[in-house]
Amino acid sequence: MKKTIIQSFLVILLVILMGCGEESKTIFTENDISIVPKPLEMKFNQGAFRFTKDTKLVVDMDKAHVLEVLQNKFVSAAGWKLEVVETAPSRNFVLLSIDPSLAEEDYNLQVTDDQVIIKAQGYNGFLYGLETIRQLLPVAIESKSVVTNINWDIPNVEIKDSPRFKWRGFMLDVSRHFFDKNYVLATIDQLALLKMNTLHLHLVDDQGWRIEIKKYPKLTEVGGFRVDQEDKPWNARPTPDLGTKTTYGGFYTQEDIKEIVAYAESRGVTVVPEIEMPAHVMSAIAAYPELSCFQNPIMVPSGGVWPITEIYCAGKDSTFEFLENVLLEVMELFPSQYIHVGGDEATKTNWKICPDCKRRVAKEGLANVEELQSYFIQRMERFLSSKGRILLGWDEILEGGLAPGATVMSWRGVKGGLEASEAGHDVVMTPNSHCYFDYYQGDQDAEPLAWGGNLPLSKVYQFDPVVEGMSEEQAKHVLGGQANLWTEYVPTNDQAEYMTYPRLAALAEAVWSSKDNRNWDDFSNRVSSLFERYGAMGVNYAKSAYQVTTETSVNTENAVISIALKSEFPNADIRFTVDGSDITSASKKYTTPIDVKNTTTIKAQVFEDDLPVGALFEKTITYHKAVGKPVNYINKYHDSYQGAKELGMVNVVRGSKNFHDGQWQGWLGDDMELVIDMESPTEMEKISVGALENQGSGIYFPIQVEVFLSDDGKTFRSAGIVKRAYAANNGSELKDFLIETERQTARYLKVKATNLGTPPTGGGSWMFIDEVVVE
Structure with a gap:
């Protein structure tokens, strides 16, 4: 008995001593x-x-x-x-x-x-x-x-x-702005962290040729550099004179490419090269003018080009000899099964009048230049197929007939993917609605300049490569999905990171995780840990998902404005003030909509652990005399942009530079004319009309705004007019057209805004209006 007690004591002592030597482990939940x-x-x-x-x-x-x-x-x-x-x-x-x-x-x-x-x-x-x-x-x-x-x-x-899709990709445009080898390697690291397996490098475009081709050294010597006009807006950069010194650019040597490919392979990533054709190739034509239809010498453009008419000549066999030689060197460097050839946005003006292209059309029995593009792509597909590779192109390669072995990357929505998969072709889904990371991801006033559009984190998370209307057989042809970062407006590494992360994490989950295993609320909780990881790694990730946004409604009976605050993340801790004071951790927590009965400045911010995160929201709600009053549209807004419909002009909610924000009413080529019933004689001396201009998207300021007053709603008198002639504008701009009158009393207010009609680029012009403010 005594021996047993001693043995037990020794065992207990040993356990205690072992415990003293090892700190207890973390208790997880x-x-x-x-x-x-x-x-x-x-x-x-x-x-x-x-x-x-x-x-x-x-x-x-x-x-x-x-x-x-x-x-x-x-x-x-x-x-x-x-x-x-x-x-x-x-x-x-x-x-x-x-x-x-x-x-x-x-x-x-x-x-x-x-x-x-x-x-x-x-x-x-x-x-x-x-x-x-x-x-x-x-x-x-x-x-x-x-x-x-x-x-x-x-x-x-x-x-x-297990991944849901085998193609989980990210495209980096290194042509519009050049990103050095080290940034590409860092991008590969981030892809591996998120279990993504494809890096698509957009190596060629009008503004730069970024890969060394030993047989054609001028592709990088000339095509790899352009005149530095980085101080000017992308679409306002003038065409440089021939012979102007070129200083902006860069390219990857073949040794650089070998290192990138090997590094990617070690991280489970396949690098897919894109060598554009037949358009987006002015950098190649600047180096070798004989590749174009008329052999005119050109410079590498410094900024935007539209339409793209300087393209490869499809009538000359020498064009195809050049491209095959280029692709032979490319295939030596990239073991990828897929070779991307672009194929998008080719304006065929020159093909229609080029003698060589006309001969090609006649010889091949083609109906038109669309079929000539199909001939071009099919010829390149046969070459790549003979080398054991698969041609991949943007959905424009469907036009005129698709090459038999080609794979389609559907970017103009999902139509291309539906069409190609129905014909039995594999597709990679990358619709600009969910996958274009050059779009804004938050309030444009709080974000760096971007291409346009609105693609917040939560919308990326909604992406599904298998779309409505696909049969089971079509779904089998969906290889997966891909995000694209076009870089016209992304000149630096920091901004590239900002546009990419954390949206890439949302897309990674969309293409990896099973559909029934995805939930935005759940992802919102998990992604915050990834934010901490990005912070520790020094990644300049965007906090746009924390931005506060508003939803506003108007009670027409008492003209009280109700403003709800929210962020993309559910149940966010939002603090706010309505007296103009700064936000602190002691500020009031938002729980229910805020009622506004007079002009009020609202400040709000999301907090985590009693610390502010994301941008400060600050907006002045201008409570004016026409709030909630009946509006009769003599010339109604377009069905595509209805804003808040009958209350759109009198709900005090101002539109942002994001014209998809649901606040803008639009008129396409037409004038706006409406009458506001103030319901009783009302004194007024200032009327302003809010408008948006974004000429790159076809939106123009009105060229005239006129206000009329009436006591009976039948006979109107002019109360003032403001005119603004068309002027080129390369940015996105908000403007109030203000008409000041001597103090007058009237019950009815008519506002007429005159549309530009036909812009210099042709077609119809949109006119966007968000509010008529009566003071």
């Missing part, structure tokens, strides 16, 4: 797990695994390079390199185990107190399992310097994960 994109299946278990300097990484030595990212993270953040061994110890190890039953990119992850096991068929599966471990580790793992007093614990989980 399921809410601590914030993996993006969301895994297919996950089971949370109690307990944790701790990484220490003695943790072993177990894998066959020929596969050890897959561990590089995790090893490097611990070297930087913890100060020690985890040892790679081929035989597992009894505990404290990470084991990579081959499971041939899993699909190519699938992985299973099991974490217990003593070990971590990743099962996969091959390289990408192991890589994704390791990236999941990275996201389970504390955010400090992203630190570039050693972090002390931290436990490198991860929760015990069982994960089975």
